[in-house]
Amino acid sequence: xxxxxxxxxxxxxxxxAIASLNCxxxxxxxxxxxxxxxxxxxxxxxxxxxxxxxxxxxxxxxAQLNKASQYVSLLIRDSQPSDSATYLCAVKSNxxxxxxxxxxxxxVFP
Amino acid sequence: GAVVSQHPSWVICKSGTSVKIxxxxxxxxxxxxxxxxxxxxQSLMLMATSNEGSKATYEQGVEKDKFLINHASLTxxxxxxxxxxxxxxxxxxxxxxxxxxxxxHFGDGTRLSIL
Numbered sequence: 001x002x003x004x005x006x007x008x009x010x011x012x013x014x015x016x017a018i019a020s021l022n023c024x025x026x027x028x029x030x031x032x033x034x035x036x037x038x039x040x041x042x043x044x045x046x047x048x049x050x051x052x053x054x055x056x057x058x059x060x061x062x063a064q065l066n067k068a069s070q071y072v073s074l075l076i077r078d079s080q081p082s083d084s085a086t087y088l089c090a091v092k093s094n095x096x097x098x099x100x101x102x103x104x105x106x107x108v109f110p
Numbered sequence: 111g112a113v114v115s116q117h118p119s120w121v122i123c124k125s126g127t128s129v130k131i132x133x134x135x136x137x138x139x140x141x142x143x144x145x146x147x148x149x150x151x152q153s154l155m156l157m158a159t160s161n162e163g164s165k166a167t168y169e170q171g172v173e174k175d176k177f178l179i180n181h182a183s184l185t186x187x188x189x190x191x192x193x194x195x196x197x198x199x200x201x202x203x204x205x206x207x208x209x210x211x212x213x214x215h216f217g218d219g220t221r222l223s224i225l
Contacts, residue, residue: 034213043116043203043219044154088153095159096142096207098214102153 006101023089032092116217133204139184
């Protein structure tokens, strides 16, 4: 079992819709969770961080964490074509390393 | 603005050349930095953890004599790809956390092409 799992996609949504990206992790003691956006040919950019159960909102982005289910998600409201990218879920281990999922490719079509 | 600076952005060189990549933390000190490699259409793979003032910690399967890491100051880590070959061609990215339990911020990456 991979430590951090994501559906590779592509996830295709129309402009203006809500995009829902999901991630599961295997290490129960993980405490820090991050979503990064990576455009093709570019390095990852931090979108959201979340540390406690529940929802955390920042603009059009909402991160959701459920530690009991070992599940973290990212919702993007009012999706725009410029949101088209690969979204990487990352979980911080107790050694300060980030464990990345393989990423979900999101396509927002006009 | 950027919190981690990486240089150079692109390197194209002949097989057998050694290439040095620099990673700098801007306006903060980083006792730890991380070096990743990413092949096309694949996720980031952690190569090593760079520790200021001590030896780097390499991930399994990464040759420490091939990928030399130096973290001589609290704001600079360097990765040297020694005697690079075409199979070393990849996208190399560094990152650093801004503080304890803070998110890692990534440099812009270095695209290395070995002819």
